[in-house]
Amino acid sequence: MSKISKFSTTDIKNAASLLKDGNLVAFPTETVYGLGGDAENKDAVAKIYQVKGRPVDHPLIIHISAAEYMTKWARDFPEYVLGLASAFWPGPMTLILPRTSTAKDFITGGQDSVAIRVPSHVIAQALLKEFENRGGIGIAAPSANRFGAVSPTTANAVSSELGQYLSSNDLILDGGQCIIGIESTIIDCRQALPIILRPGKVTQEMIEELLNIKINLDNSVNKIKAPGLYESHYAPKARIFLTGLPRVGDGYIALSHLPTPEGAVRLASPNNNEEYAQILYMALRSADSKGIEKVVVTPPIGKGVAIAINDRLKKAAFLQ
Ligand code: TXA
Ligand code: MG
Numbered sequence: 001m002s003k004i005s006k007f008s009t010t011d012i013k014n015a016a017s018l019l020k021d022g023n024l025v026a027f028p029t030e031t032v033y034g035l036g037g038d039a040e041n042k043d044a045v046a047k048i049y050q051v052k053g054r055p056v057d058h059p060l061i062i063h064i065s066a067a068e069y070m071t072k073w074a075r076d077f078p079e080y081v082l083g084l085a086s087a088f089w090p091g092p093m094t095l096i097l098p099r100t101s102t103a104k105d106f107i108t109g110g111q112d113s114v115a116i117r118v119p120s121h122v123i124a125q126a127l128l129k130e131f132e133n134r135g136g137i138g139i140a141a142p143s144a145n146r147f148g149a150v151s152p153t154t155a156n157a158v159s160s161e162l163g164q165y166l167s168s169n170d171l172i173l174d175g176g177q178c179i180i181g182i183e184s185t186i187i188d189c190r191q192a193l194p195i196i197l198r199p200g201k202v203t204q205e206m207i208e209e210l211l212n213i214k215i216n217l218d219n220s221v222n223k224i225k226a227p228g229l230y231e232s233h234y235a236p237k238a239r240i241f242l243t244g245l246p247r248v249g250d251g252y253i254a255l256s257h258l259p260t261p262e263g264a265v266r267l268a269s270p271n272n273n274e275e276y277a278q279i280l281y282m283a284l285r286s287a288d289s290k291g292i293e294k295v296v297v298t299p300p301i302g303k304g305v306a307i308a309i310n311d312r313l314k315k316a317a318f319l320q
Contacts, residue, residue, distance in 0.1 A: 001166035001167065001168065001170045001171070001172065003155055003159055004173060004174060005155070005174040007173065012127055013130050015130070015173060016127055016130030016131040016134055017134065018170075018171055019044075020131065020134045020135070022037075022041050022043055022044045023037075023167075023170050023171070024036060024037050024048060024170040024171075025037075025173065026144045026155070026162070026171070026172040026173065027124055027141070027173045027175070028124065028155070028174075028175030029063075029119040029120075029141075030119060030121045030180050031092045031178060031180045031181070031184050031201070032143045032180075032181070032182070032183055032281070033143065033144040033153065033154075034061075034119075034141030035048055035141055035143070035144040035158075036063070036127070036139040037140050037141070038138075039073075039103075039107055039138035039139060040102070040104075040137065040138070042106050045106050045107055045140055046106070047167075048060065048141075050165070051165040052142060052145070052146060052162075053147045054142065054147040056106075057109040057110060059107065059109035059111055060115070060140040061094050061116070061184075062117070062138040063116075063117050063119055063128060063138065064116060064117075064137070064138050064139075066089075067082075067085040067086070067118060069132070070116055071100075072100065072102055073103050073114050073137075074095075074097035074098060074100060074114055074116060075097075075100050076098050077095075077098060078189060078192065080211050080213075081189050084187065084189070084211075085118075087210050088202045089117075089120075091118070091119075091120050091201075091202065092119075092120075092183075092185060092200050092201040092202055093117065093185050093187065093202045094116065094117040094184045094185065094186045094187070094198075095116050095187055096113050096187065096188040096189060096190060097113060097115075098114075098190055099111075099112060102137070107140055113190060116138075123173055127173070143183060144161065144162055145157075146161055146162070149161065149236070150234055150281045150284050150285055150316070151182075151183055151281055152281070153181050153282055154177050154282065155172050155176075157281075157282070158172050159172055177278070178278070179278065181280060181281060181282075182277045182280065182281070182308055182309065184198075184200050184202075185202040185203070187202075193216065194207060194213075196215060199308040201277070201305055203304050203307065203308075205303060205304070234312045234316045235315070235318075236284040236288050236295075237288045238251065238284070238287040238288055238293055238294060239293060239294050239295070239317075240284075240297060240313065240317040241294065241296045241297070241317065242299055245261050245296065246261050246265075246294070246296040247263065248262075249264075249265065249292070250292065250293075250295065251267045251287045251290075251296070252265065252266050252295070252296050252298075253266075253267050253283050253295060253298070254268075254297070255269070255271070255276065256271050265290065265292060267283040267287055268280070268282075273304060273305050276300050276305075276306075277309055280313075284316065297313055299313050
């Protein structure tokens with residue numbers, strides 16, 4: 001595995017060729033880093049599962065450079081899908097749609113639906129376009145972390161998570177720190193009204209306003225396998241507590257206006273909820289690298305991205 005930090009268009013072209021040849025390329029998106037492989041190549045997809053240590057019945061998101069390629073993978077979707085696509089793509093949104101025969105069981109975990117996203121990050125876009133120039137039609141990319149762990153928001157986090165599992169032909173593209181910092185909003189679009197399966201930067205209010213609808217938040221009727229829907233996920237080694245005060249030596253994460261309790265190790269002091277999302281995973285990782293065993297987090301309040309941050313924090317803290 002090699003990691004490239006300062007790269008040219010030639011390097012992106014090489015990365016696209018590596019993908020087309022069945023190798024894996026980890027790349028930055030505006031949400032988190034993804035571990036990419038050719039979505040049509042069974043062996044490449046099998047490698048993704050192996051490197052992540054992810055159970056094979058958990059489906060992957062297919063990344064494309066533009067909404068126009070969606071119909072290769074998805075069919076018979078409701079009209080509002082086009083509204084969502086033109087408002088929020090490229091961007092931090094994944095749509096669950098009825099699949100075409102191109103979306104094989106090995107990518108959908110045997111489900112009749114497929115997950116599609118158009119990322120906006122310039123490196124992701126360039127890589128996708130080069131991949132498409134070589135005849136590829138989609139890059140499967142889960143977050144580039146081991147199953148159940150915290151998603152990586154820097155290339156260093158990818159190499160420390162996955163470096164030992166990647167092979168010599170695989171590549172990590174270093175595009176710096178991800179701007180959003182938490183995973184895309186996942187919207188199930190297989191029925192008359194959309195259902196939010198995983199909250200993110202594209203919020204319930206944004207969707208409701210765009211489509212002039214009211215979204216039912218009860219997704220318990222959905223028996224879809226989605227690791228992000230597990231009650232425990234996105235978890236560091238340290239135990240996370242969302243109430244109480246840190247003791248001496250414990251980690252502490254909170255908005256900057258909240259003071260650090262005496263003796264606690266301040267891991268992050270974001271100034272607002274956007275910054276909170278951006279640095280949360282890095283702060284959780286830093287607890288592990290500092291050997292901190294317990295982290296107290298004061299969650300942000302309010303709507304918008306605070307909903308998604310609270311969702312991830314609840315999962316990180318579950319049953320530890
Ligand atoms: O921001 C993101 O979404 C990142 C970047 C790399 O794009 N990707 C990401 O992928 O978070 P992953 O695999 O870590 O999480 C994708 C989620 C999983 O919970 C998966 O089960 C769900 O999407 N998913 C994928 N295909 C699905 C499907 N057909 N039906 C329901 N859920 C699906
Ligand atoms: Mg993930």
